[in-house]
Amino acid sequence: xxxxxxxxxxxxxxxxxxxxxxxxxxxxxxxxxxxxxxxxxxxxxxxxxxxxxxxxxxxxxxxxxxxxxxxxxxxxxxxxxxxxxxxxxxxxxxxxxxxxxxxxxxxxxxxxxxxxxxxxxxxxxxxxxxxxxxxxxxxxxxxxxxxxxxxxxxxxxxxxxxxxxxxxxxxxxxxxxxxxxxxxxxxxxxxxxxxxxxxxxxxxxxxxxxxxxxxxxxxxxxxxxxxxxxxxxxxxxxxxxxxxxxxxxxxxxxxxxxxxxxxxxxxxxxxxxxxxxxxxxxxxxxxxxxxxxxxxxxxxxxxxxxxxxxxxxxxxxxxxxxxxxxxxxxxxxxxxxxxxxxxxxxxxxxxxxxxxxxxxxxxxxxxxxxxxxxxxxxxxxxxxxxxxxxxxxxxxxxxxxxxxxxxxxxxxxxxxxxxxxxxxxxxxxxxxxxxxxxxxxxxxxxxxxxxxxxxxxxxxxxxxxxxxxxxxxxxxxxxxxxxxxxxxxxxxxxxxxxxxxxxxxxxxxxxxxxxxxxxxxxxxxxxxxxxxxxxxxxxxxxxxxxxxxxxxxxxxxxxxxxxxxxxxxxxxxxxxxxxxxxxxxxxxxxxxxxxxxxxxxxxxxxxxxxxxxxxxxxxxxx
Amino acid sequence: xxxxxxxxxxxxxxxxxxxxxxxxxxxxxxxxxxxxxxxxxxxxxxxxxxxxxxxxxxxxxxxxxxxxxxxxxxxxxxxxxxxxxxxxxxxxxxxxxxxxxxxxxxxxxxxxxxxxxxxxxxxxxxxxxx
Numbered sequence: 033x034x035x036x037x038x039x040x041x042x043x044x045x046x047x048x049x050x051x052x053x054x055x056x057x058x059x060x061x062x063x064x065x066x067x068x069x070x071x072x073x074x075x076x077x078x079x080x081x082x083x084x085x086x087x088x089x090x091x092x093x094x095x096x097x098x099x100x101x102x103x104x105x106x107x108x109x110x111x112x113x114x115x116x117x118x119x120x121x122x123x124x125x126x127x128x129x130x131x132x133x134x135x136x137x138x139x140x141x142x143x144x145x146x147x148x149x150x151x152x153x154x155x156x157x158x159x160x161x162x163x164x165x166x167x168x169x170x171x172x173x174x175x176x177x178x179x180x181x182x183x184x185x186x187x188x189x190x191x192x193x194x195x196x197x198x199x200x201x202x203x204x205x206x207x208x209x210x211x212x213x214x215x216x217x218x219x220x221x222x223x224x225x226x227x228x229x230x231x232x233x234x235x236x237x238x239x240x241x242x243x244x245x246x247x248x249x250x251x252x253x254x255x256x257x258x259x260x261x262x263x264x265x266x267x268x269x270x271x272x273x274x275x276x277x278x279x280x281x282x283x284x285x286x287x288x289x290x291x292x293x294x295x296x297x298x299x300x301x302x303x304x305x306x307x308x309x310x311x312x313x314x315x316x317x318x319x320x321x322x323x324x325x326x327x328x329x330x331x332x333x334x335x336x337x338x339x340x341x342x343x344x345x346x347x348x349x350x351x352x353x354x355x356x357x358x359x360x361x362x363x364x365x366x367x368x369x370x371x372x373x374x375x376x377x378x379x380x381x382x383x384x385x386x387x388x389x390x391x392x393x394x395x396x397x398x399x400x401x402x403x404x405x406x407x408x409x410x411x412x413x414x415x416x417x418x419x420x421x422x423x424x425x426x427x428x429x430x431x432x433x434x435x436x437x438x439x440x441x442x443x444x445x446x447x448x449x450x451x452x453x454x455x456x457x458x459x460x461x462x463x464x465x466x467x468x469x470x471x472x473x474x475x476x477x478x479x480x481x482x483x484x485x486x487x488x489x490x491x492x493x494x495x496x497x498x499x500x501x502x503x504x505x506x507x508x509x510x511x512x513x514x515x516x517x518x519x520x521x522x523x524x525x526x527x528x529x530x531x532x533x534x535x536x537x538x539x540x541x542x543x544x545x546x547x548x549x550x551x552x553x554x555x556x557x558x559x560x561x562x563x564x565x566x567x568x569x570x571x572x573x574x575x576x577x578x579x580x581x582x583x584x585x586x587x588x589x590x591x592x593x594x595x596x597x598x599x600x601x602x603x604x605x606x607x608x609x610x611x612x613x614x615x616x617x618x619x620x621x622x623x624x625x626x627x628x629x630x631x632x633x634x635x636x637x638x639x640x641x642x643x644x645x646x647x648x649x650x651x652x653x654x
Numbered sequence: 655x656x657x658x659x660x661x662x663x664x665x666x667x668x669x670x671x672x673x674x675x676x677x678x679x680x681x682x683x684x685x686x687x688x689x690x691x692x693x694x695x696x697x698x699x700x701x702x703x704x705x706x707x708x709x710x711x712x713x714x715x716x717x718x719x720x721x722x723x724x725x726x727x728x729x730x731x732x733x734x735x736x737x738x739x740x741x742x743x744x745x746x747x748x749x750x751x752x753x754x755x756x757x758x759x760x761x762x763x764x765x766x767x768x769x770x771x772x773x774x775x776x777x778x779x780x781x782x783x784x
Contacts, residue, residue, distance in 0.1 A: 423744060427714045430743035434765035435672035441770050442676065447683060470766045477745060 040360070040367040047359025048352060055348040063344060067337055071312075074333050075300045078314035082326040085259045086316040088235045089324060093207075096142075096227055097186035100209040103136055103146070104183070104223050110214045113148050116156045117220055125164050128157040144204075145197035145226035148211065149175060151219065160197045169224070178208035178222045185209065188320070191229055191261075191269040193280055203229045203269070203279045229279075233271045236260060256311075256329035262289050264321035274307060282306060284325075288315035292323035302330055369397045373404055383485075385412035418484045422477065429473045436466045468603045475607035478538075479590065482614040491643065493528035494536060496561050496568060503540040504559070507548050514553045521560040529568060530643025535615045542608040543572040543635050549601055550633070551576030558634075566641050567621070573634035579627040587625070588613045596629070660685040662781060665706035667697035667723070668741070669715040673765070677710060677741075680770050681777070694718030701727055701736065708781055710773075713742040721754070728758070737780055741765050741773070 037045070103109065112128040132146045137159050148157040153170025155163050169175045174189035181187060186209040194204035208224040234240040236259040258273035262284045272278040284306050288299040296317045305311035305327060313327035372389060379387045385408055391401045440463045442448060444456060451459065504511075504518065511518060547557045551574045560571040579587055583594045591606040598604070616623045620640050627633035664686040668674040678688045689704055691697035695718045701709060713720035720740065727733035740754070740762045754762060761776060 424714075426745050427743045430764075430766045431670050431673065434743060435670065435676060437766065438673070438676040438680070438770040442680060445771070447680065473766075 038367060039370065040363040043363035043366065044356055044360045047362070048356040051352040051355035052348070055351055059344045059348055063337075063341060066340060067334070070334065070337060071302075074312050074328070075314065078312060078326045078328065079298075079300050081257075082259065082314040082316045082324055085236055085326060086318070086324050088240070089232070089261075089318075092232060092235060093188050096207045096225065097188065097209070099140055099143070100186040100207040100223060100225050101184055103225065104186075104209040104211050106136070107214060109136075109148070109223065110211055110220070113156065113211055113223075114213055114220055117150050125157045126161065129159060129161055129164070132157060133159045140225075142227045142231050143225045144199070144202075144228055147196075147224045147226070148221055149224060150221045151179060156221065158197075163196060172206075174206055174208050175222055175224065178210055178224070179219065181210045183210065183212045183217070190263050190320075191280065194226060196226060205229065229270060232261075236270050237273065254328060254332065256332045257326070258328075259324065259326040261318075262292075262323040262325060264293060266290075266293065268306075269322070272306075284323075286313070286325070288313055288325060289323045291315070292317035293321060305329070366397065369393075369401065373401060376404065376408075380408055380411065385415050422481055422484065425480070426473075426477050429477070430470070433466050433470045433473065436462065437470070440466065464603075471603070472605050472607075475605045475611065478611050479607055482611060482618075491530050491532055494531050494533045495526075495528055496536065496570070496639075497522045497526060499533055499536045500540050500544075500559060500561060500570075503537060503544050506541070507544055510545075510548045511557075514548070514551070514555070516548060516551060516554070517556040519556060519558045521558070521562075523562045526561065526563060526568075527641070529639060529641065531619050531639065535619055538615050539570075539612050539619075539637060540572075542612045543637075546608060547572055547574040547576070547633075549604075550574065550578075550597065563641070564638075567638040568641065570637040570639070571634060572637075573632060575632040578629040578631050578633050579625075580629045584625075584627060588623075658685055659687070660783060661687075662708070662783070663687045663689060663704065663706040664777070665689045665691065665697065665701055665704070665709045667691040667694065667709065667715070667720065668712040669693055670712075673712075676770065677773075680774065684774055684778075694720060694723035698723045698726055701733065702730055705732055706736070708737045708739065708777060710777070711738050711740050713740065713744060739763070739773075739776065739780065 108131055109128065112124065112131070116124045116128065128148065132148075137143050137146055145163075146159045147155050147163060147169070149169055150156050153167050153172075153175065155166045155169070158164050172189070174187055177187045186207050189206040189208070191203055191205045193201040195201065204226055206224050206226050208222045210219050211221045211223050212218065213220050231240065234243060256273075260268055260272060261270045263269045266283050266285060266289050267280055268278050268282040268284055269280060272282065275282060286306065287301070287303045291297045291299045292315055298315055298317055300314040302310055302312050305313070310330040311327040312330050312333055313325055315326075316324040318324060369392070376387045376389050387408060388405050389401045391398050391405070440459050443451060444459050444463070500522075510516075544557070544559070551557065556575050558571065558573040560569070560573075562569045562571075577596050577600060579594050580596065583592075586592045587594070588609050590610045592610075593604055593606040613623055616637055616639075620643075621638050623635065623637050625633060625635045662685075664681050666674060666677050666681070666688060668677065668690075669692055674690060674692070678690060682688050689700055689706055691700050693715045697709070697711070697720075698718065700706075701723075711720045711724060720742070724738060724740075727736065738758075742762070743765050745764075761780070763773070763776070
């Protein structure tokens with residue numbers, strides 16, 4: 033199928049294919065590069081954010097620890113605590129409690145409760161009096177680790193729901209620092225600050241910055257970004273931007289959490305988020321086993337990229353279209369001159385050697401066009417030479433026989449003196465042979481015209497039956513002499529056909545004279561002219577001597593005469609049927625025959641109804 | 655045997671000596687006065703000078719062919735109406751004879767097709783001689 037397209041289409045499609053392919057390949061790479069770029073950038077951004085958050089978070093915890101350490105070195109607290117512990121009475125606690133409330137807790141808004149716990153785990157002082165005496169923290173992990181610390185150190189707990197100090201499931205964490213006896217430097221207990229995680233949540237959510245005076249938080253510009261903490265038990269311990277009431281309830285099983293918990297490895301990548309949609313996230317692993325996660329929805333990150341994809345597609349279509357148009361014009365520039373040349377070649381092939389094309393460029397097509405014109409010029413020259421040859425040949429060949437003809441005629445007419453019978457008979461022989469020679473020359477000239485292709489077709493509306501009738505009239509002497517019977521059968525209402533009457537005449541002359549020649553006396557000739565299936569059908573038949581079967585294949589060849597024909601008419605040229613066949617072909621028709629020796633022959637000539645168009649050339653056959 | 659003189663002049667323009675001889679003898683026998691020319695140049699000169707009653711004109715000749723001579727002759731006041739019969743051995747409708755109708759010959763015949771008797775008759779017809 034591709035072979036049947038014309039050049040214009042092939043080139044245009046070629047351009048289109050190249051454009052689409054190139055743009056496709058380029059777009060693919062550009063898009064992927066952009067995506068990769070964006071991905072790398074968002075990873076960096078997230079890691080940076082997580083890092084910053086981690087910094088703020090650690091600072092926050094350090095501050096808390098500092099506070100606890102600070103409290104633990106308070107002289108009054110140490111003395112009072114020692115007193116309460118050694119005297120084993122909590123009656124002295126109230127003063128300490130008050131001190132804690134007034135002078136310590138007030139220093140830090142985030143602390144909502146302070147306890148002092150003895151080494152056995154009993155609360156000996158608290159900012160809430162009712163807490164004193166409780167032993168709930170005896171096995172608390174934070175308490176236990178704080179007990180082992182040195183002076184000036186503190187430990188932070190995990191985040192938990194606190195019911196201390198009258199709170200009801202308030203997310204909190206506690207920072208504890210060991211209390212040392214002022215004199216003996218022995219541990220006497222632990223002081224524990226209880227802190228709400230509010231400020232922690234503010235930090236992670238970006239609200240902290242605003243509260244401290246920053247005008248904007250870039251975090252809030254992004255719709256789906258959030259930072260939160262996950263503890264060692266893979267539970268979310270700070271607030272979720274999207275889910276209410278997730279703290280200490282929502283389990284986070286994401287890969288970064290696993291990596292922090294198992295290997296203490298930071299992670300950045302794309303993974304399924306806790307809300308179901310994929311997120312891009314970066315993690316920071318904290319020493320205590322917590323995971324700090326900064327996450328953003330994958331599609332928020334890449335939505336810009338989707339737009340890019342669409343733009344690329346539109347651009348690709350536009351460019352492809354433009355390139356195709358370009359290709360089309362380029363192709364036209366090639367195919368139009370070629371089409372024109374093809375047309376002119378056709379006309380030259382039909383015999384019009386005067387056709388020339390305009391040479392418009394110096395490129396290959398221009399050179400082709402020039403060569404074309406040169407070729408046409410040469411053909412014209414050859415044509416001229418051929419026709420001149422034929423003219424000259426006919427003149428030169430006919431002159432001597434004309435002289436012989438006239439002199440023998442004059443001798444026979446006794447213009448140069450009396451002739452006896454014998455002399456006259458010899459002169460008749462000369463005359464007869466001369467006539468034979470003239471006939472042969474005429475036929476040979478026709479053959480050479482046919483073979484050199486130098487005769488013109490003068491096509492005009494012709495009445496076939498009229499031409500047939502004229503020919504029959506010319507043959508009247510022979511018909512009468514041999515007393516032949518002529519049966520005519522012409523279709524009624526036959527249309528005129530566009531053909532060359534001269535060529536038609538030659539056809540009839542040859543076929544009818546053959547029929548008249550090759551029948552015995554009193555024989556019959558049939559002539560039928562009919563219309564049949566888009567053609568004219570001419571049938572010339574006789575009941576004469578026929579053509580022997582073994583010689584039928586050669587009947588149309590030049591100079592061939594069947595054996596019985598030579599016997600009947602020794603003077604025939606053997607060129608008649610060859611000329612008829614060529615002439616019929618020139619008229620766009622076909623010829624065939626049927627024949628049986630001693631029964632007769634029938635020749636069939638078909639000519640197309642639509643006739644012939646005129647052709648330029650040298651002139652006609654006689 | 656010769657006929658009595660007709661008082662008519664015939665110009666025969668033919669380059670082939672045999673054909674010229676045949677035509678001249680035959681027409682002289684008929685009683686015509688014969689003027690001979692071997693090519694178109696001679697023929698033109700003699701035609702204008704001698705004003706023959708009819709011209710038998712060949713086509714293919716050296717120096718000046720028959721068509722050219724005829725065209726030139728037709729430019730002459732007398733030549734415009736001079737009767738001309740063209741004798742040629744070119745095939746009918748040969749390209750060379752394209753312009754023939756423009757030169758208004760009285761007749762045109764192919765030598766190999768015509769007996770000389772027929773030519774004589776034609777000439778006599780054209781001149782209104784019985």
